[in-house]
Amino acid sequence: QVQLVESGGGLVQPGGSLRLSCAASGVIFSTMGWYRQAPGKQRELVADITRGGSTNYADSVKGRFTISRDNAKNTVYLQMNSLKPEDTAVYYCSVAWMRGRPDYWGQGTQVTVSS
Numbered sequence: 138q139v140q141l142v143e144s145g146g147g148l149v150q151p152g153g154s155l156r157l158s159c160a161a162s163g164v165i166f167s168t169m170g171w172y173r174q175a176p177g178k179q180r181e182l183v184a185d186i187t188r189g190g191s192t193n194y195a196d197s198v199k200g201r202f203t204i205s206r207d208n209a210k211n212t213v214y215l216q217m218n219s220l221k222p223e224d225t226a227v228y229y230c231s232v233a234w235m236r237g238r239p240d241y242w243g244q245g246t247q248v249t250v251s252s
Contacts, residue, residue, distance in 0.1 A: 139163040139241045141230045146246030149220055153250070157215040159230030159243055166232035166240070169206055169213035173226035173248075180229065184215060185236065193236075198224075220250045 145157040157171065170185025170193075184194045184204040192204055203216040213230065230243035 139232065141232065141241060141243035143228075143230050143243040143246045146228060146248045148249045148251065150252050151220060151222060151250055153220050154216070154218045155220065155248060156217070157228055157230075157246060157248075158212060159214075160210065160212045161230075161232055161241075162211070165208070165211055166234060168233045168236045170231050170233070170239070171204065171213070171215045172229045172231055172239070173224075174229070174245075175223075175226040178226075182237075183228070185231075185233075186213065187236065217248070220248075222250045224248060225250050 140162045143159045168185050168187050171183040172180050173183050174180040186192045186204045186206045201219045205214045227245040228248050229245045231239035232241050233239045
């Protein structure tokens with residue numbers, strides 16, 4: 138049974154920072170990543186990373202967010218800097234055998250950017 142345990146969401150002011158973490162139990166997947174879903178919008182990819190360290194970012198977060206991965210701990214992180222109100226969403230951790238095709242999801246963690 139694969140379990141993904143997320144942490145790190147919360148309320149932050151515009152321009153602030155947050156760090157999300159997601160620990161996966163069970164199998165080590167090829168790709169780990171973060172998606173987000175804002176109210177009334179579709180879930181979208183934020184960033185993902187392969188076991189070898191290849192990263193992929195949404196254009197809207199490039200230069201502000203950094204994804205990293207600790208393979209020994211089977212954990213993925215998302216460092217979010219210069220946060221904007223439009224970053225407000227529920228952020229979901231994902232793992233996949235094939236990039237772009239998530240196999241499992243975390244429970245989601247709320248990120249709210251507001252003054």
